[in-house]
Ligand SMILES: Nc1ncnc2c1ncn2[C@@H]1O[C@H](COP(=O)(O)OP(=O)(O)O)[C@@H](O)[C@H]1O
């Protein structure tokens with residue numbers, strides 16, 4: 596008996612049935628590009644991380660072009676704490692001063708980028724770690740965040756320091772890597788036009804990349820089942836209008852704001868759909884792509900929404 600209570604033959608039959616069931620989906624995605632955002636929280640568990648690496652390797656093996664964008668918020672937090680540099684967040688974005696930006700680049704492009712590429716390489720695929728600075732991939736500009744004072748209703752502009760947003764994405768380097776059998780793994784750091792370095796939210800980079808390559812899917816792996824409503828229940832599908840309302844009402848807050856905003860932007864720019872998925876579920880990417888039971892919250896373009904390809 597196996598740990599699922601099946602005999603070895605029953606177990607093998609179940610595996611064969613699973614493979615056969617995936618066939619229509621394999622056909623559907625063959626040759627497509629899938630962008631996967633791998634959040635810093637989702638990296639915490641070694642077993643899940645190993646499964647993530649092999650899932651990404653498997654996608655490449657079956658003829659899909661995965662592009663990975665990773666985060667690293669918790670890893671940055673612990674390095675900043677060790678070095679006694681304080682930081683805080685506004686609407687899910689880390690206010691980044693001059694003393695923090697070098698440390699953040701070191702953590703994201705150094706240890707985290709190599710760790711994520713390593714997970715995929717260990718699974719037998721070939722991943723290449725880069726950042727938005729490499730191969731002219733992303734040019735960023737300083738992010739201007741406007742917030743409304745709840746008491747007075749007056750809008751203020753907040754200075755978040757070296758926090759950027761993608762201004763131009765040139766996907767040539769991604770096509771070159773993907774076309775050579777390699778899997779790009781992107782750290783969320785980009786250069787500005789004057790050569791300055793920007794810390795960009797990884798969700799935002801993932802959305803910009805997914806839009807630029809017209810990805811079939813943007814999968815955002817995180818540490819919750821998807822977007823939850825005010826009663827904590829999963830919302831399986833969200834239109835652009837509902838998402839905006841959720842942010843305005845405060846139902847969607849903190850780190851979920853850039854995630855949802857990113858999904859909206861990605862589908863507006865050219866991605867076919869974006870899904871926020873629970874990265875704590877083993878093989879979350881495969882479940883989402885290859886089964887009817889796809890989980891999480893899907894965000895599609897509204898029929899009457901502007902379609903504005905990059
Ligand atoms: N409506 C909501 N549904 C689900 N999560 C939400 C919602 N509003 C805020 N959140 C928060 O957003 C977090 C996910 O964002 P974040 O911590 O930035 O994840 P990641 O590191 O994966 O990018 C959740 O852990 C949760 O605390």
Ligand SMILES: CC(=O)N[C@@H](CCC(=O)OP(=O)(O)O)C(=O)O
Nearest residue numbers: 634635666667668688689796797
């Ligand atoms: C501007 C900004 O907030 N940048 C993020 C970049 C890393 C990130 O986005 O990591 P997660 O996906 O794990 O949250 C930060 O400094 O934490």
